[in-house]
Amino acid sequence: MEPYDVIVIGAGFAGLTTARELSTAGHQVLVLEARDRIGGRTWTDNRFGHELEMGANWVHWCQPHVWAELSRYGFTVESSDRAVEAWWHDADGTPKQGTLQQFMDLITPGQAAIVADVARVMPRGFNPLYTRGASDSGDAIADILEIDQLSLQQRIDSLDLEPEAKRANEAVWVGHANAPLDRVALSSALRWVAACGGHWELMHEASATYRIKGGTRALASAISADIRGEIRLGVRAERIIQPSLARVSNASASDRPAGSVADSCADPQLVTVECSDGAVVEGRYVVSTLPVNAIREISFDPPLPAAWVRQNQERVASQGVKVWIKAAGHLPRFFAYAHQYHPISVLKAEFYGKDETGDYSLLVGFGSDHGAIAGIDFMQLQEIVDQLRPGIKVLDYTLHDWMGDELSQSTWLINKPGQLSRDLEELQQSFGLVRFATTDNANLWGGFIDGAIESGLREATRLRKML
Ligand SMILES: Cc1cc2nc3c(=O)[nH]c(=O)nc-3n(C[C@H](O)[C@H](O)[C@H](O)COP(=O)(O)OP(=O)(O)OC[C@H]3O[C@@H](n4cnc5c(N)ncnc54)[C@H](O)[C@@H]3O)c2cc1C
Known part of the structure; x- marks a missing residue:
């Protein structure tokens, strides 16, 4: 079979953008996505009868790459009404109520x-x-x-x-x-x-106010519909082999996995990807869109450059959780902050509804340690919520543990001290016939949907010049 021009690994926003740009420029593109859906760390899912964003939610017009995509596909944004109640902890750690203005005066x-x-x-x-x-x-x-x-x-x-x-x-x-x-x-x-x-x-406005009307799913689907090539869902890239580089790498033959294609007579001008379904595909280039924390789930032959290995071993800083809580009654629109080590450090009312149990409110919360919330029981969650804003009756909750998810192992990129200046430039460099497009190596809004799109555009532009 003819090799692909480019094999893109991952159908999150970085992968979708890369694949669209290259395929519409006339190149043969294959996308391999391990999940049974596109979108990656964006996931609009129907829970509690609502279309909830389990991952990314907010976008803004000061994020130029995502905003250009919204304009291109004719999407707009919407926001929830402003909060009428603010809650925070006093110096002794007791929840205290005030106005939005009082809270702003406190933090400004x-x-x-x-x-x-x-x-x-x-x-x-x-x-x-x-x-x-x-x-x-x-x-x-x-x-x-x-x-x-x-x-x-x-x-x-x-x-x-x-x-x-x-x-x-x-x-x-x-x-x-x-x-x-x-x-x-x-x-x-x-x-x-x-x-x-x-x-x-x-x-603050840019990172937590406006959501895409129709959800992140609508934007991912629009980009995906423009890809002129195959997207194979449920297929995981397991091994990436670059025979030409393997020959010149310092890695001794004994460091390489047994049966490496690098040792066979594979075309040195091509890169080979071994997949979870047994398929072996070849391309002139591969673009990996995996986050730093998850990239070593793929075996690279020869091994990944030092910056990727180093940061993957260190892990990036972000390690938290996003949780949706269904609460009884129509609560006033509020936001509540606890302290940084509280299992939910910020909680706010987002949506309202009515079902057989009566009126309910849907609250969204974020915490700094996924282990403190994932798998928690109701009594514990009720206590946690009581310490943020008294008077809430928890009915149910739902979340996706992105840190525990093997395919992401991350929420959104936040670096540890020293990582940015030490590694960013190296993370953007090519590695033989392999390129890296991920929000984790974006320049402007690294960690956001915008950064994912930026990185996809960057790598597609570089590859168009090569192909
Ligand atoms: C809870 C949460 C809230 C967030 N909130 C916001 C927000 O409000 N605004 C915002 O802009 N951003 C937000 N983000 C960040 C945003 O979701 C990400 O920055 C962005 O979606 C990353 O896109 P990406 O394409 O770089 O990576 P991903 O979306 O992680 O894409 C990588 C893809 O590769 C696939 N993959 C992994 N391994 C393999 C393999 N071996 N073979 C094949 N496929 C593989 C994955 O399944 C995934 O689809 C949030 C993220 C989370 C988790």
């Missing part, structure tokens, strides 16, 4: 101070490693390298905030970072704000 000085140096350290959101004057000033380069060694917790600790304000600021950021803040690189926070031109209020 801290939020502004946390990212006060963003314009200096990250003047160009689209290139987080660019530092103004980098070409002619060694001092300037040092800014991002130095800042990247700090955790978000270190920055917050240095600000001398009052206990209540500190707790609230931490809870707000843990909602974004999806991990305890001592694991989180300050640079990850700065990236989000830099992408919003330095405006932290806009960053």
Whole structure:
């Protein structure tokens, strides 16, 4: 059989974008997707009688790649009404109610101070490693390298905030970072704000307000419908072999898996992919779209470049959970923050409905440790929710444990200190005939749908020049 021009591994937004761009340019493309659906870490699923986003939810017009796709396919966005109640913990850890304005007044000085140096350290959101004057000033380069060694917790600790304000600021950021803040690189926070031109209020809006009308599924389906090539669902890439590179790699024959195609007479100009269904397919190039945390589930021959192995072994910082809770009655529209180590650090009312049990509210929550929520029983969840906002009766809950999911092992990318400046450029480089498109190696909104699309466009453009 004729080899494909490009074999794309994964049908999340990075893979779908890569495949659409290359196939519409006339190249023969095959997409291999291990799940029985497209979308990857976006998944609009019907639960509790509603179309709920189990993964990504929010997009914004300051995210240029995803917004261009929404325009292209004629989609728009919608948002929930503004909250009328705010809850947070006082200095002793007791839930306290106030207005939205009171909460904003509490967090504003801290939020502004946390990212006060963003314009200096990250003047160009689209290139987080660019530092103004980098070409002619060694001092300037040092800014991002130095800042990247700090955790978000270190920055917050240095600000001398009052206990209540500190707790609230931490809870707000843990909602974004999806991990305890001592694991989180300050640079990850700065990236989000830099992408919003330095405006932290806009960053909050961009990352948690507008959802795609029709769901992320609608956008993924629209891109997928434009792919002129086969998408094989339920087929996992298990091994990627590059004979030409294997011959020149330092890996000794004994390091390579037995029966490696690298040792056979396979065409050195091609890359071979062995699949879970027994198929062996060949392409002139392969694009992997796997997240850093999951990529070593595929066996690479020769082995992956050092940056991928290193970051995969370290893991990225994010490790949390998103949970949908069905609660009795029509609750006022509220948001509630606890503290960063609470199993659910932020909870908000999102949708309302009525069934045989009467009125109900659907709440969405985020916590910094998936292990503290996945598999929990109702009594425990009720207690957790009581500590966020008293007066909620939990009826049911649902979630997808993305950290425990072998195919993702991640939620959204948040780096640990040092990872960004050490690895980003290397993660974007090609590896023989293999390319990497993933939100994890995007420049602008790394970790978001936007970053996935950016990475797909980048790799498709590079490959079009090669093919
Ligand atoms: C709970 C949660 C909330 C989020 N909220 C937001 C949000 O509000 N806004 C936002 O912009 N982003 C959000 N994100 C992040 C967003 O979902 C991701 O950044 C984006 O979807 C990643 O796209 P991707 O294509 O890079 O990776 P993925 O979507 O992970 O795609 C990789 C694909 O590869 C497949 N795969 C893995 N291994 C193999 C294999 N061996 N063979 C074949 N296929 C394989 C996977 O099944 C997957 O389909 C959220 C993520 C989560 C989990």
